[in-house]
Amino acid sequence: MVIDLRQLSVDKDVFDIEHKNISGIRMFNRRNFLIKAISSLLYLPFSGCAKAVGPSSIKHEHRVNKLSDSPNFNKSTKRFQHPAGDLHDKSFSDLFDFFAEYFRRPHDKWERIGFPVRKSRKNELENFNKNVVWVGHASIMINHSNLTILTDPHFSGYASPFSFMGPKRITEVPFTIRELPPLDVVIISHNHFDHLDEQSIRQIAIYQPEVKFLVPLGLKRLLLGWGANDVTELDWWQSIKIKGATFQPTPVQHWSKRSAFDRNETLWAGWMTQWQDFSFYFAGDSGYSNDFREVSKRLGNPDLAAIPIGAYEPREFMKSAHINPEEAVMVFNDLGAKRAIAIHWGTFKLTLEEMDEPPHRLKRALEIAGISKDRFRVLQHGEFWPESLS
Ligand SMILES: [Zn+2]
Numbered sequence: 001m002v003i004d005l006r007q008l009s010v011d012k013d014v015f016d017i018e019h020k021n022i023s024g025i026r027m028f029n030r031r032n033f034l035i036k037a038i039s040s041l042l043y044l045p046f047s048g049c050a051k052a053v054g055p056s057s058i059k060h061e062h063r064v065n066k067l068s069d070s071p072n073f074n075k076s077t078k079r080f081q082h083p084a085g086d087l088h089d090k091s092f093s094d095l096f097d098f099f100a101e102y103f104r105r106p107h108d109k110w111e112r113i114g115f116p117v118r119k120s121r122k123n124e125l126e127n128f129n130k131n132v133v134w135v136g137h138a139s140i141m142i143n144h145s146n147l148t149i150l151t152d153p154h155f156s157g158y159a160s161p162f163s164f165m166g167p168k169r170i171t172e173v174p175f176t177i178r179e180l181p182p183l184d185v186v187i188i189s190h191n192h193f194d195h196l197d198e199q200s201i202r203q204i205a206i207y208q209p210e211v212k213f214l215v216p217l218g219l220k221r222l223l224l225g226w227g228a229n230d231v232t233e234l235d236w237w238q239s240i241k242i243k244g245a246t247f248q249p250t251p252v253q254h255w256s257k258r259s260a261f262d263r264n265e266t267l268w269a270g271w272m273t274q275w276q277d278f279s280f281y282f283a284g285d286s287g288y289s290n291d292f293r294e295v296s297k298r299l300g301n302p303d304l305a306a307i308p309i310g311a312y313e314p315r316e317f318m319k320s321a322h323i324n325p326e327e328a329v330m331v332f333n334d335l336g337a338k339r340a341i342a343i344h345w346g347t348f349k350l351t352l353e354e355m356d357e358p359p360h361r362l363k364r365a366l367e368i369a370g371i372s373k374d375r376f377r378v379l380q381h382g383e384f385w386p387e388s389l390s
Contacts, residue, residue: 067080067217067218070217070235070267071235072217072235072236072251072267073217077264078265079263079264079265080217080218080256080264080265080266080267080268081264082251082252082253082254082255082289083251084253084289086255086264094317097317098314098317101314101352102351102352105352108354108355108356110170110346110354110355110356111170111349111355112170113170114170114171114172115170115171115346115355115356115380115381116380116381117171117172117173117174117380117381117382118174118380118381118382118383118384119174119175119382120133120174120175120179120382120384122179124384125175125179125180125181126181128141128143128148128181129143130143130144130388130389130390131143131384131385131389132280132304132341132384132385132389133174133379133382133383133384133385134341134343134379134380134381134382134383135150135153135154135155135173135174135175135381135382136154136171136173136174136346136347136381136382137152137154137159137194137195137343137344137345137347137348138151138152138154138189138194138195138282138284138285138306138308138343138344139151139152139153139154139155140282140306140341140343141180141183142280142304143181144245144275144278144280144389145243145244145245145275145276145277145278146243147184147185147242147243147244147245147275148181148182148183148184148185149183149184149185149186149187149273149280150180150183150185150186150187150204151186151187151188151189151271151282151284151306152187152188152189152195152196152284153177153186153197153200153201153204154194154195154197154200154347155173155176155177155197155199155200155203156169156197156199156200157169158193159193159194159197159348159350160193161193161258161259163199166193167193167194167348167349167350168348168349169347169348170346170347170348170349170355171346171347171381172381173381173382174381174382175382177200177203177204177207178203178207180204180207180208182208183204183208183211184211184212184242184243185211185212185213185214185242185247186201186204186211186212186213186214187214187247187271187273187282188213188214188215188216188219188223189216189252189268189269189270189271189282189284189285190216190254190255190256190266190267190268190269190284190285191219191222191256191257191258191266191268192256192257192258192285193258194348194350195284195285196219196258198226201213201223201226201227201228202226202227204228205226205227205228205229206227209229210229210230211228211230212230212231212232212242213228213230213231213232214231214232214233214234214240214247214249214271215231215232215233215234216233216234216235216236216249216266216267216268216269217233217234217235217266217267218233218256218265218266218267219231219233219266219267220232220233222266234247234248234249234269235249235267236249236250236251236267236269237249237250237251237298244275244276245273245274245275246272246273246274247271247272247273248271248272248273248274248299249267249269249270249271250269250270250271250272250281250291250294250295250299251269251270251291251294252268252269252270252283252284252285252286252287252289252291253286253287253288253289253291253320253321254268254284254285254286254287254321255268255321256268268284268285269284270282270283270284270286270291270295271284272295272299272302274299274300277390278303278304278389278390279299279300279301279302279303279304280302280303280304280305280306281295281302281304281305281306281335281337282305282306283305283306283307283308283331283343284308285308285321285322285344286308286321286322286323286331287319287320287321287322287323288319288323288327288330288331290334292331292334292335293334295334295335296334296335296336301335301336301337301338302335302336302337302338303337303338303339303389304337304338304339304340304341304385304389305331305332305335305337305339305340305341306340306341306343307323307328307331307332307337307340307341307342307343307376308322308323308328308342308343308344308345309323309324309325309328309342309343309344309345309358309359309361309362309378310322310344310345310346310350310351310353310358311344311345311350311351311353312324312325312351312353312358313351313352313353314351314352318351322344322351324358324361325358325359325361325362325364325365326361326365328342328362328365328376329362329365329366329369329371329376332371332376333369333371337376338375339375339376339377339385339389340375340376340377341376341377341379341385342358342359342362342376342377342378342379345358345359346358346359346381347381359378362376362378363378
């Protein structure tokens, strides 16, 4: 199947070009836009041809020296690798088919209007204590035992290398970075644009220069370049203790890519955080694998897990990288989680399922599995967990 380029050039719901307001692109014309639109395909978080060779391999040579000691680094490909292999290695033909479908999709109601947001009150954020809130997509803020953690912060309008085009935010953020309470730790799962947002990191680093960033191997230099002062990069199963809590990245079946030629040059991870009396597992982004059983076997059952439920269609294309709601329930069981929050849905239009399908399918899957929806909750954007977490 071939992409209809005329479709690309007029699909303003996807790219929402606000060229009137953006300095430097007043010279906008159709040809420039087409070039940008096509090049953006290389960056979109769910694209994935692995057979990239090119200029980055030169840069790669001296970076490998630091990273190649990792048992998760494949010395022949000079890329990180999950034990199951690089399952999301798509051909150009698969990618074109996917994008052709993506750009021709019918736009559902939620994609047009977004989901309702629970706006936090000032005092709720100022006194954020022993609680958890879903900020949106993969961003969770949690406080336990005087430690506040934010995962994969994303407060921008697009999950994209561009500030004006790409997968657009459809549901607004419940509060701004300036309104965040003092953070101790920011956890990053991987470098895809819907999880690692440059502007959000830069702003957090400005407003909260003391915050500690924890990243998987290979991402430290990028965050330091964005103004972060305190960045620690870790391999799967390595650990670090901060204010009485132990943080550990864990394997997940996923991949990384931020430009045309850097596929899997940096690691990706889920994260377990363990206090003496509580534990929180953040799955980040993952296809279904045995990793979650391994996590519970090695690190115990989390008291709370953040598990993705969206961005899974078309199934054959996405299943190596993203679980669906039924698999999310399997992950919940594999982890032996006491409670979970559904993440990775309702915020950016990444894939082809209707925006409100993930929570409906999760509800059915939980009923079939005999798990109360009060244990695996679908929160609204900005909603706090309604009961005590302890
Ligand atoms: Zn991803």
